[in-house]
Amino acid sequence: MNPSAQFPSASLAAFAPDDADQRVWMESLETVSLAPGEVLFRESDAADAMFLIESGVLAVVLEVEGAGRSELRRLGAGHFLGEMALYRSEPRTATVEAVGEVKLWRLKVEKLREVEGSHPQLAIALHRHVASLLAERVRFSNVELKQPLARLAHALRGLATSDFSGAGWDHSGVAQEARRGDEVGAVAQAMEFLASHLQEHIAALRQQTAAREAIESELRIAGEIQSSLLPPSLSAAERQRVDFSAFIKPAREAGGDLYDGFFLPDGRFFTLVGDVSGKGVSAAVFMALAAMAVRTLARKLSDPGELLAQVNRLLCERNETMQFVTACAVFFDPARGELTWANAGHPLAAVVSATGNLTWLEGPRQAPLGVFEETVYDTQRHVLAPHETLLVYSDGVSEAMDAQSNLFGSERIQQCLAGGAIADSAETVQRVVAAVLAHQGDAAQADDITLVALRRVP
Numbered sequence: 001m002n003p004s005a006q007f008p009s010a011s012l013a014a015f016a017p018d019d020a021d022q023r024v025w026m027e028s029l030e031t032v033s034l035a036p037g038e039v040l041f042r043e044s045d046a047a048d049a050m051f052l053i054e055s056g057v058l059a060v061v062l063e064v065e066g067a068g069r070s071e072l073r074r075l076g077a078g079h080f081l082g083e084m085a086l087y088r089s090e091p092r093t094a095t096v097e098a099v100g101e102v103k104l105w106r107l108k109v110e111k112l113r114e115v116e117g118s119h120p121q122l123a124i125a126l127h128r129h130v131a132s133l134l135a136e137r138v139r140f141s142n143v144e145l146k147q148p149l150a151r152l153a154h155a156l157r158g159l160a161t162s163d164f165s166g167a168g169w170d171h172s173g174v175a176q177e178a179r180r181g182d183e184v185g186a187v188a189q190a191m192e193f194l195a196s197h198l199q200e201h202i203a204a205l206r207q208q209t210a211a212r213e214a215i216e217s218e219l220r221i222a223g224e225i226q227s228s229l230l231p232p233s234l235s236a237a238e239r240q241r242v243d244f245s246a247f248i249k250p251a252r253e254a255g256g257d258l259y260d261g262f263f264l265p266d267g268r269f270f271t272l273v274g275d276v277s278g279k280g281v282s283a284a285v286f287m288a289l290a291a292m293a294v295r296t297l298a299r300k301l302s303d304p305g306e307l308l309a310q311v312n313r314l315l316c317e318r319n320e321t322m323q324f325v326t327a328c329a330v331f332f333d334p335a336r337g338e339l340t341w342a343n344a345g346h347p348l349a350a351v352v353s354a355t356g357n358l359t360w361l362e363g364p365r366q367a368p369l370g371v372f373e374e375t376v377y378d379t380q381r382h383v384l385a386p387h388e389t390l391l392v393y394s395d396g397v398s399e400a401m402d403a404q405s406n407l408f409g410s411e412r413i414q415q416c417l418a419g420g421a422i423a424d425s426a427e428t429v430q431r432v433v434a435a436v437l438a439h440q441g442d443a444a445q446a447d448d449i450t451l452v453a454l455r456r457v458p
Helices: 019-026 109-118 120-145 147-161 171-177 183-229 280-298 304-317 409-417 425-440
Strands: 030-034 039-041 049-055 058-064 068-075 095-098 102-108 242-249 257-263 269-276 325-333 338-344 350-352 358-360 380-383 389-393 449-456
Touching: 019 120, 102 109, 109 120, 120 147, 120 183, 147 171, 147 183, 171 183, 183 280, 242 257, 242 269, 242 425, 257 280, 257 449, 269 280, 269 389, 269 449, 280 304, 280 325, 304 325, 304 338, 325 389, 358 409, 389 425, 409 425, 425 449
Parallel strands: none
Antiparallel strands: 030 102, 039 095, 049 102, 058 068, 058 095, 242 449, 257 269, 269 325, 325 338, 338 380, 350 358, 350 389, 389 449
């Protein structure tokens, strides 16, 4: 035997036709090579694994004391043998040896149990295939044993195409044969164990599927609610006063980022980007609460520091989940170009010139909203020149990772905006988003990506 030998597999295709499924099985299988005449196992050996024949031919031999050896049959590529070890912990009932050079896969019982736990559908496909092969074995043995095994063959065929319940196969007939004390009874007992074992797995799989679908439905609904909270596009008349663009891409169906942008009754424009701690439904609910509080209070208050302070007190009142939200709130006067903003633990905002030069708006960053009820948030000021753009983003931009876990970083934000005139706020957003997605490549998105750009119209 050569357990370290590796060779391409064709014998998995019957129950794992997809390359991804075969790769899962490869992690659980061991390779075995036999020289001509070499014994795989002997009658009465302990049985703890099943074998899949990749190439070559094996002979199944019965060794009877005082009567010599009798070859029962030969098995070639694609066949299984020793499959009863998966269902009954009993010694081998025959000797198996190589006719020529043979290559096999070994599947140990404990490895199968691991696959049943981590990939139940793949395990079920294997069990179905084993049931089909057992049917073929029974048909072969029926030539010798006649009617006693005919009933089992019929039941196995039905079992292979059923849902392993009492319907669709001759369960009562198998139960009757399982009372026998010979090999026919052993096969019937194994069938009963196989059916009951798979019924349990199928029931568990259905429960897991139903639970997953319920969670996915909740997340989908939460995502739809979040989308409904996002601001509508500005009207043509409003775009004459402010050039505003935004982008948001949740990492899951329901994210924890938020943004807003709308005109206030006094003619100023308000925008905000926030990032709620955590993911999923709880983050989505907290985000919705924060978004509604911001939108309501922004229409009544003129100072961003006071706005964040009041929102913070509201979120601290009943924050039993101990969540928080970072935020940057901005009031903009289109006529004078004046920005007033306050920062609650959020990444620094930046000003981008018409030629793409970026300057960070340095200043104090107080605690995130929902942490300390008495936090005071400082209001800061800056004047945008005509054609300058305010850029505010969540940390899902700067902390976006590639396949090697390298962060996108603030330097790449500067690089993707530099080196050429920027026509409008939409181009500012497009440049940053394109650079982030290119950096991310095939890596899974780890965090929500959100950014807004507000450009002063001359």
